[in-house]
Amino acid sequence: MIEVDRLSKRFGSGDDAVDAVKSVSFKVDQGEIFGLLGANGAGKSTTVLMLTTLLAPTSGDARIAGYSLSSDGAGIRRSVGAALQDTGLDPMQKGGGLLELHARLFGFDRKAAIHRRDELLDLVGLRDAADRRIGEYSGGMRRRLDLAAALVNRPRVLFLDEPTTGLDPASRRAIWDEVGVLRESGVTVLLTTQYLEEADQLADRVAIMADGEIVSTGTPAELKAGLGADVIELAFDEEGVAEEAVSVIGPPANRLGQVVRIPAADGPAELARVVGLLKEAGIESSSLSLSQPTLDDVFLNIVESRGEGVGR
Amino acid sequence: MNANPVGGDSAPRKEGVAFGLQVWLLTGRFLGNAIRQPAVILPNLGISIFFLIVYYGSFGDSPAIVQLTGGNYLNFVLPVTVLFASISGGAAGLTLVEDLESGYFRRQLSMPLSRTAMVLSAMLLGAIQVTFEAILIIALGLVLGADPAAGALGLLALLFFSLLWGLGFAGYSVATGLLTGNARAAQSATFIFFPLLFLAPVFLPFDQLAPWIQAIARVNPTTYMLEGMRSLMIDGWELWPLAKALIAGAAFALVTLIWAVRVAIRKTSRA
Known part of the structure; x- marks a missing residue:
């Protein structure tokens, strides 16, 4: 259909053109x-x-x-x-x-x-x-x-x-x-x-x-399935700390405000690895959970992998 | 929530709606909106009536001017005030700017409507407003003592000319409204009307004007419209001035219609 x-x-032409x-x-x-x-x-x-x-x-x-x-x-x-x-x-x-x-x-x-x-x-x-x-x-x-x-x-x-x-x-x-x-x-x-x-x-x-x-x-x-079976969600008291956690954990971790989400094929195993990394870096999360991925995770993962912000 | 949005026993015409019906329906919407805001035409109507009364009061009793202008100054000046009402055609452009601002213009563009119909319907609104004002002004003129040489039919011809002129002026206002997309800019553009009007035989017959004004007035379409209207008021049914007024009015309306449609097409690069 x-x-x-x-x-x-x-739009526009020459150097000012925008695709x-x-x-x-x-x-x-x-x-x-x-x-x-x-x-x-x-x-x-x-x-x-x-x-x-x-x-x-x-x-x-x-x-x-x-x-x-x-x-x-x-x-x-x-x-x-x-x-x-x-x-x-x-x-x-x-x-x-x-x-x-x-x-x-x-x-x-x-x-x-x-x-x-x-x-x-x-x-x-x-x-x-x-x-x-x-x-x-x-x-x-x-x-x-x-x-x-x-x-x-x-x-x-x-x-x-x-x-x-x-x-x-x-x-x-x-x-x-x-x-x-x-x-x-x-x-x-x-x-x-x-x-x-x-x-x-x-x-x-x-x-x-x-x-x-x-x-x-x-x-x-x-x-959602393309991301893996689980998503680990970590909440922090400040955005700066959450940002630091993302850099310690590395991809595919992504941040939305004070929350960091990490898609994972094997949630429990990845959770243990993440907790270890944060402990080593001296970063404490205020809460921690393991859940199914949402379309948010798909979207944020794509945006993060392209190095773009989502503006929120 | 129980209606079927796509099925049902009533269906639209596959080939679309005829151009004339589009213009009729779209003009009807504009008119309906205008009737809900009568105050829009009041300032301009007030100014036109003010000019009629002031000019008549100032010059109407001057024997020299009365002699120069054919015996009844009211007959001479009435077409001027009718042309003053043409500025109401500017409302057409403002109406389209409102549609641009509300997004309704774009909604219409997404429908199977002719852009010429969209532009022409706005122009017709302007022309109808101008004609409505002209009726009130002429009625006041008759009350004050205007005495048209061409009789009642001549007054109808006068109204036809005011409609034609209003159509042209509305086309100009629609084009500037679409070009600028801004109500204030569209309104400002209507001020071109004043040099057009005053560089014409407004207060005195053409042969009494200074040579430099005569030179401009000769290429100013307002001159021919004004003289055609005046001939109805002063001389009766004179073919040549009426033909020139008709040509000037029709050409003005056609040129501004083509301009407005071209602007609409350029500003809306739809597939």
């Missing part, structure tokens, strides 16, 4: 939820902007819902839906009015547009707020309306660019529920997120992007 072939985007996306290729099957995971500036949103025809690629191509990005942008616009990082809503409109207008603009007749408006308001739980101005909506309500607006044309492919960024946990959960409904409906979804938990929860497969490139692809389980 989505086939991306060596897609690249360069935001570097020859990215991937495939998303029909009905699959595919997560693009990466830190800020990894190239996720630029990729989505190109695939939704909002940004012309520098090179490469893609086929989306059967249409070529290079030769049939209009076909793609008719077949896909997009809820981008910043919601694209007119604050002066009423929620219901906006959905009805969009339905008309996609070619529904007046009666069908009203029907579609009501379907979508029910889907995102905004029926009671249909007659309120969008400017009066909360952040979570706007996100849900934006998602509804992206679904007006019954898209075969849906792009969700960081759909829950900045939302409170309850609103995030509501969006996740709605994506769950989409999964059941067979919509193909490309989802970008900085939240590893979100990708773990929603995506069938995940591609990790760093510095404009896809550096790892697989199901969340595959990616």
Whole structure:
């Protein structure tokens, strides 16, 4: 349903040129939820902007819902839906009015547009707020309306660019529920997120992007398995001490604030080695635990191995 | 949470929506928003009415000026104040800047909509606002004693010219709004209107202007629009001034439409 072939985007020229996306290729099957995971500036949103025809690629191509990005942008616009990082809503409109207008603009007749408006308001739980101005909506309500607006044309492919960024946990959960409904409906979804938990929860497969490139692809389980069976987690009183511990332990240890996590194939054996190393260096941890790896560990391991910070 | 987001019995048209329907629906949204903010046009309407009253009060009783301007100064000055209302077309650019800032413009770009329809609908909003103001100004003029030589149909023609001129001015404002993406910059750009208006036979007939102003006025489209409108008020149905006004107004609107569409295409390099 989505086939991306060596897609690249360069901004600027000469010495000032920035390669935001570097020859990215991937495939998303029909009905699959595919997560693009990466830190800020990894190239996720630029990729989505190109695939939704909002940004012309520098090179490469893609086929989306059967249409070529290079030769049939209009076909793609008719077949896909997009809820981008910043919601694209007119604050002066009423929620219901906006959905009805969009339905008309996609070619529904007046009666069908009203029907579609009501379907979508029910889907995102905004029926009671249909007659309120969008400017009066909360952040979570706007996100849900934006998602509804992206679904007006019954898209075969849906792009969700960081759909829950900045939302409170309850609103995030509501969006996740709605994506769950989409999964059941067979919509193909490309989802970008900085939240590893979100990708773990929603995506069938995940591609990790760093510095404009896809550096790892697989199901969340595959990616986690690639790290080993266990993760050792050590907490320290200060970040400086945690940093010192990382340098004493060495790769693949990675730090997130005052916490150091170490993926390991044989957790108990590695734990004994780590404790020995820290004792030798005179470093004391405030807590210590052994657990299963998460997508956080995959992501941090990749970022650490590329020598990049995650900005947090 | 029980609706099917992709299935269902209603479906969009596969071939997309006709250009005319796009313009109709998008203009309707702009108009709906404008009606919710009537205060936006009030300052400009107030200034236009102020000019009408002040000019008429200052010169309307001067026998020399009345003689120079065809016998009724109100007939002479009314088209000027109608053209003053053209600055309201600037609201079109501001509306698009608001859409850029809210992200709604980008949302529309991701839909199967023509960029020409998006630009033209904003221009039509400006033109409709200008025409609405022109109706109020003309009504006030009639109350004060304006007496159009071309009669009621002439007033309709006057409104048509104000719509055409408003369309052109709105196109200019849309293009500058898209270029700058900034409400303040877009608003500042509308000040080009003042030299255009004042370097034309605003207060006196063309042959009474200083030679250097005449030279500029001759290439200023405002001159032809103003003289066409005035001919309706003072002379009746005179073909040549009306034809020149029509050509000037249509050319202005077409040039600014093409410019605005080109800017929209350049600023939105979509695939």
